[in-house]
Amino acid sequence: MLHPARGGRPDVGHLPHRPRVAIIGGGIAGLSAAACLAERGADVRLLEREHYLGGRVGGWQTELVDGHLATMNRGFHAFFRQYYNLRNLLRRADPELAGLVGMSDYPLVHSAGYRDTFAGLPRTPPLNALAFVARSPTFTWRDVTRLRTRAALPLAHVSVPGTYEQLDHLDAASFLDRIGFPKAAQHLAFEVFSRSFFADPGELSAAELVTMFHIYFLGSNEGLLFDVAADCFPRSLWHPLQCYLHRQGVHIHTGTTVESMGPGRHRRFSVQLAHPQSGREALDVDAAVLATDLAGLRTLLQNSPQLGDSAWRRRIAGLRSAPPFLVSRLWLDRPVRHERPGFLGTSGYGPLDNVSVLERYERSASEWARRRAGSVIELHSYALAGSPTVDELRPRVLAELHRVYPETARATIVDERHELRADCPLFPPDGFRERPGVATPDANLVLAGDFVRVDLPVALMERAATAGMCAANELLAGWDTRGHALWSVPDQGRFAALRKLEPTR
Numbered sequence: 001m002l003h004p005a006r007g008g009r010p011d012v013g014h015l016p017h018r019p020r021v022a023i024i025g026g027g028i029a030g031l032s033a034a035a036c037l038a039e040r041g042a043d044v045r046l047l048e049r050e051h052y053l054g055g056r057v058g059g060w061q062t063e064l065v066d067g068h069l070a071t072m073n074r075g076f077h078a079f080f081r082q083y084y085n086l087r088n089l090l091r092r093a094d095p096e097l098a099g100l101v102g103m104s105d106y107p108l109v110h111s112a113g114y115r116d117t118f119a120g121l122p123r124t125p126p127l128n129a130l131a132f133v134a135r136s137p138t139f140t141w142r143d144v145t146r147l148r149t150r151a152a153l154p155l156a157h158v159s160v161p162g163t164y165e166q167l168d169h170l171d172a173a174s175f176l177d178r179i180g181f182p183k184a185a186q187h188l189a190f191e192v193f194s195r196s197f198f199a200d201p202g203e204l205s206a207a208e209l210v211t212m213f214h215i216y217f218l219g220s221n222e223g224l225l226f227d228v229a230a231d232c233f234p235r236s237l238w239h240p241l242q243c244y245l246h247r248q249g250v251h252i253h254t255g256t257t258v259e260s261m262g263p264g265r266h267r268r269f270s271v272q273l274a275h276p277q278s279g280r281e282a283l284d285v286d287a288a289v290l291a292t293d294l295a296g297l298r299t300l301l302q303n304s305p306q307l308g309d310s311a312w313r314r315r316i317a318g319l320r321s322a323p324p325f326l327v328s329r330l331w332l333d334r335p336v337r338h339e340r341p342g343f344l345g346t347s348g349y350g351p352l353d354n355v356s357v358l359e360r361y362e363r364s365a366s367e368w369a370r371r372r373a374g375s376v377i378e379l380h381s382y383a384l385a386g387s388p389t390v391d392e393l394r395p396r397v398l399a400e401l402h403r404v405y406p407e408t409a410r411a412t413i414v415d416e417r418h419e420l421r422a423d424c425p426l427f428p429p430d431g432f433r434e435r436p437g438v439a440t441p442d443a444n445l446v447l448a449g450d451f452v453r454v455d456l457p458v459a460l461m462e463r464a465a466t467a468g469m470c471a472a473n474e475l476l477a478g479w480d481t482r483g484h485a486l487w488s489v490p491d492q493g494r495f496a497a498l499r500k501l502e503p504t505r
């Protein structure tokens with residue numbers, strides 16, 4: 001569904017001086033805002049704390065014990081085909097999306113023996129759901145007849161923000177119980193889904209879960225199949241985009257932390273930067289896009305008491321981060337069995353949520369695996385309780401890998417890397433109303449990122465890309481300059497007539 005751009009002058013050339021914009025954060029949201037602003041002629045300065053672009057989809061070099069230079073990253077990412085805005089961003093540098101490759105299936109397995117797959121399902125709703133039910137061991141026709149149909153109707157017709165107004169007070173687990181969703185299917189499909197949003201179903205807003213179901217299943221023709229990066233993230237995605245941004249005149253400064261911001265002497269803001277080598281520096285800008293992660297934003301606001309107003313700052317302070325998660329990469333001296341898929345979702349295997357076999361799709365991993373006759377495996381464990389350490393988690397996660405793929409128990413780990421972080425946002429019940437949007441109390445300051453409220457059915461990477469575009473559009477509107485069109489899956493369910501049957505809250 002197309003959301004047309006707001007009209008205006010073709011670029012910022014009509015303004016008395018060319019606006020200079022600081023974009024703080026070089027993840028997807030910041031890169032998306034940078035592209036949209038530079039294309040309309042703004043003088044864009046992209047400031048990124050790390051030495052690489054991509055944020056949580058970034059990657060960096062690491063030398064393995066065998067001397068091989070590998071690229072480590074923050075973990076497997078699924079690029080769904082309905083990520084229209086993200087794909088449009090990537091297409092600017094890679095028109096054929098050659099940096100992505102299709103994943104033909106990704107089974108979900110439960111330790112009790114259930115297995116669901118998505119390959120070969122029709123793509124058109126509701127045929128996709130009917131075909132899924134027809135072959136799923138966890139969701140049978142008998143289960144369909146037991147669904148409390150009226151309570152389940154919100155699953156069939158989602159609208160944003162209407163669905164949030166209706167369901168945000170509930171957690172996802174209670175909603176699924178309320179509608180009579182079969183337990184086995186809850187454990188498999190929905191738990192895997194919910195935990196991929198870094199939260200247990202009891203901690204996630206029901207509105208968020210229902211919107212996800214709409215985006216990834218019932219609301220789009222693209223279905224649940226996705227693409228993955230054909231090589232490490234920098235090579236597949238960010239080096240080409242960086243070249244594109246350079247051609248648009250964007251100045252990109254990696255390894256540059258924005259420590260604080262305040263009123264500028266010559267322009268609206270003065271941005272205080274710190275580089276590990278060259279020390280501190282100030283940059284005066286007319287506008288800024290805050291495209292950091294949540295923790296980065298909180299630190300920046302603590303150091304910048306003059307930004308925004310107290311109500312807005314309170315809303316940011318109230319946002320919550322999801323519990324910690326672990327991404328472990330193992331380089332094994334033996335290959336896993338040939339039938340192991342590139343990606344497997346798991347449920348009922350302790351802390352283990354999924355297993356990827358990188359040589360199935362990533363060029364550099366496949367070269368290493370071929371040379372060493374081994375395998376490169378990645379394990380994800382989300383929504384970890386308490387304050388776990390890698391030393392505690394490692395043996396538990398390895399034991400679960402050996403249960404899922406027993407042949408890995410006989411392999412020697414040539415090398416390994418672990419990333420234990422807690423930098424993803426949580427979308428808890430009752431969080432939507434207070435979630436900040438792109439606009440802030442200052443017309444020259446906008447917010448972008450995957451935690452920002454965007455009233456379109458988008459999530460995760462696509463929410464980051466969309467929020468970046470909305471942030472750019474907000475600034476462009478203030479300069480009477482044409483914005484950028486956005487796309488989303490339909491923002492009303494395909495079964496809108498069913499709305500009349502629905503119980504009210």
Ligand SMILES: Cc1cc2nc3c(=O)[nH]c(=O)nc-3n(C[C@H](O)[C@H](O)[C@H](O)COP(=O)(O)OP(=O)(O)OC[C@H]3O[C@@H](n4cnc5c(N)ncnc54)[C@H](O)[C@@H]3O)c2cc1C
Nearest residue numbers: 025027028029049055056075078258292296449450460461
């Ligand atoms: C393990 C894992 C798996 C995931 N899998 C998927 C998936 O399969 N599909 C999906 O759609 N999404 C997935 N996601 C979520 C996805 O990665 C995020 O939604 C998305 O990358 C968020 O982008 P962002 O630009 O909002 O934030 P970020 O990527 O966090 O970017 C923020 C940037 O700001 C920088 N920064 C912070 N403070 C400062 C400062 N003071 N100065 C300068 N720079 C600063 C940070 O270094 C960072 O680069 C996954 C995430 C993780 C961690």
